[in-house]
Amino acid sequence: MISFVKGPLSEILEDMVVIESGSVGYELHVPVSVLQKLPDIGVEVKLYTYFQVREDAMCLYGFLSRQDLGMFKQLISVNGIGPKVALGVLSAIEPDELRRAIVSGDAKAISKAPGIGAKTAQRMILDLKDKIETSDILPPEFLQEKKEKNSGLSGAAGEAVDALTALGYSASEAGRAVGRVVVTDSMTAEDVLKASLKHLAFI
Incomplete structure (x- = not known):
């Protein structure tokens, strides 16, 4: 190898x-x-x-990174996607954007890639959404930063807002997306973040 x-x-x-x-x-x-x-x-x-x-x-x-190589390997694990198609997907969509689209269930964004129709995009989301960790979609500088930020929210919801702003969303967009999630005591920041990403397509 x-x-x-x-x-x-x-x-x-x-x-x-x-x-x-x-x-x-x-x-x-x-x-x-x-x-x-x-x-x-x-x-x-x-x-x-x-x-x-x-x-x-x-x-x-x-x-250029093992993380992007890992994304490629995940793509070719999906039925109907070979190396050539996977390369086309990663040429049309930046790896970080693709991970966010998969986690948020944004089939429309994924289907813009050549060789990927709506059904294949949905299959990709179904097969890969649980295989992508929150750490894979957040910038390294955010993961290294442990101090609390003043997001106006506390606990898991506050961490989710901070994570969304680190991904490039405005504070208002992040706040509205998290606000649409019914946050329970058992939910982690990762749970809230993934749920919030699904609402951003409608904001």
Whole structure:
């Protein structure tokens, strides 16, 4: 198994890159989101990989983080989605946006990706919504910040508001979304956040 490829960036092609490692040039298929973040030719880059073996070909797929590689693996675990379609999805939708769309059940946003119809989008949500952790959709700086914020709410609801604002929603949007959730004592901040995300499509 090839876990990652690291070396100078040799070529950038339409949907793949070539990385030189150990005097060998490795072709890696990558989504557009990776192409947009690559350094200049000759600069060292590290891509985490998925190695696909078929009867007629062997292909490497590359991603800038293990988290994004994990998203790719989750996509191809869905019935009817192969590596090529998964790459198209991650080219059309940033991985973080895709995770939020899956958690919030936003099939309309997912179906904008090439090769993904409404039924496939719903299947993707059904198969993956419980596999995506809250930590996967929140920015690292938020997760590292432990101090309480003044959101005007307390407990799980307050943490959910803070999480939504960290995701880029305004304080008013976050407050209204959380306000639509019937928060019980048994609910964690993660429960409230996931429920709130489902209401944001209607705000």
